Amino acid sequence: MTxxxxxxxxxxxxxxxxxxxxxxxxxxxxIFMGYSLVMSLIWxxxxxxxxxxTEAAVGAGVTSLLFFVTLRKIxxxxxxxxxxxxxxEEQ
Amino acid sequence: MKSNETWKSWLRGDLDLTxxxxxxxxxxxxxxxxxxxxxxxxxxxxxxMKTLERWELHLFQKLYPFFAVLMGLAIVVxxxxxxxxxxxxxxxxxxxxxxxxxxxxxDGIEETGAINFVAGMILDYRAFDxxxxxxxxxxxxxxxxxxxxxxxxxxxxxxxxxxxRAPAPRLDLTKDPIxxxxxxxxxxxxxLFGIYVVFNGHLSPGGGFSGGAILGAGLxxxxxxxxxxxxxxxxxxxxxxxxxLCALCFYSLSKCYSFFTGAxxxxxxxxxxxxGNIFSAGLILPLNIAVGAxxxxxxxxxxxxxxxxxx
Numbered sequence: 001m002t003x004x005x006x007x008x009x010x011x012x013x014x015x016x017x018x019x020x021x022x023x024x025x026x027x028x029x030x031i032f033m034g035y036s037l038v039m040s041l042i043w044x045x046x047x048x049x050x051x052x053x054t055e056a057a058v059g060a061g062v063t064s065l066l067f068f069v070t071l072r073k074i075x076x077x078x079x080x081x082x083x084x085x086x087x088x089e090e091q
Numbered sequence: 092m093k094s095n096e097t098w099k100s101w102l103r104g105d106l107d108l109t110x111x112x113x114x115x116x117x118x119x120x121x122x123x124x125x126x127x128x129x130x131x132x133x134x135x136x137x138x139x140m141k142t143l144e145r146w147e148l149h150l151f152q153k154l155y156p157f158f159a160v161l162m163g164l165a166i167v168v169x170x171x172x173x174x175x176x177x178x179x180x181x182x183x184x185x186x187x188x189x190x191x192x193x194x195x196x197x198d199g200i201e202e203t204g205a206i207n208f209v210a211g212m213i214l215d216y217r218a219f220d221x222x223x224x225x226x227x228x229x230x231x232x233x234x235x236x237x238x239x240x241x242x243x244x245x246x247x248x249x250x251x252x253x254x255x256r257a258p259a260p261r262l263d264l265t266k267d268p269i270x271x272x273x274x275x276x277x278x279x280x281x282x283l284f285g286i287y288v289v290f291n292g293h294l295s296p297g298g299g300f301s302g303g304a305i306l307g308a309g310l311x312x313x314x315x316x317x318x319x320x321x322x323x324x325x326x327x328x329x330x331x332x333x334x335x336l337c338a339l340c341f342y343s344l345s346k347c348y349s350f351f352t353g354a355x356x357x358x359x360x361x362x363x364x365x366x367g368n369i370f371s372a373g374l375i376l377p378l379n380i381a382v383g384a385x386x387x388x389x390x391x392x393x394x395x396x397x398x399x400x401x402x
Contacts, residue, residue, distance in 0.1 A: 050296045050297060053301040057308055058304045061308040061311075062304060062394070065308075
């Protein structure tokens, strides 16, 4: 196993743990995007370019976009601090 | 109307059915039976029926998890029995480890005409699996469309908005100059790459699904940078329906033809052609195009459904 693969796999582990422990949903989705991107690099190194293309397009692209849109729908992306305070007050 | 309301609140989990449903439904439900059968014992009947129905509902609620778990366990047992009767995973004498892979790699180019073995496997040797998978996906997309594109009261996203709170100020992406310029530059490249991946599915890595996902992502970038009014000129509900329908019908009919000829050892008029040419590999290229069109439309359609509730 080359050095690059070890680094990528470690990054994958860090991403997985970080996505689970992060409080903010937006940050979780961004970390998930990074995870998918690294995963597609690993598919490339494992000599399956088919999966690499699909992972980059679906995992990092479309799935994350749908997550973003859903977060916007449920008002979990705070645009400014004023909106944030209002959000907390209501809860 | 009232029972509809109670069922909805039960579905949301706000309400315990055993407490409210009998009282809410009893008068309207029991009035006709009380007048028809016996008017003398009309006083006694509702009370006993009330307790009976309440008891039935109670029993249902208690037994439902039990039978659900039982059903799940039964399915698990059946599936595990099937798995244990399969040949051991990774064993040396397993046909999947020598015969099948060898056949795919040795005769793949000759039999399917595809240089990309993965495309040859997915769309030729194992096209029956792929047909089933695409039906599963199609059913899933239908379910999502049913859920997200429905009337005001059932829509889970719009129900939230009917509360008095005004929606938080949103970032209008169509006014963003950075996204605008970046999209102008990158969208043509994404489309070109997606079309390349779809059309070269039998020659190089990629294929209908990956290429379609890239095309769908390009459409999404275009829609979020320039607004839905721009994409609606060429990608509206009618186009979505027609493309999806035609591509799925083409896929099913053409594969049914090859299943029919293959299963009956008939001569098929589709030839593999010269491996390496763009017009080769028999049905794989048209199937890739059909799959790509469906996947691109579906990706964009899902985004559109999430973003504004319609295609």
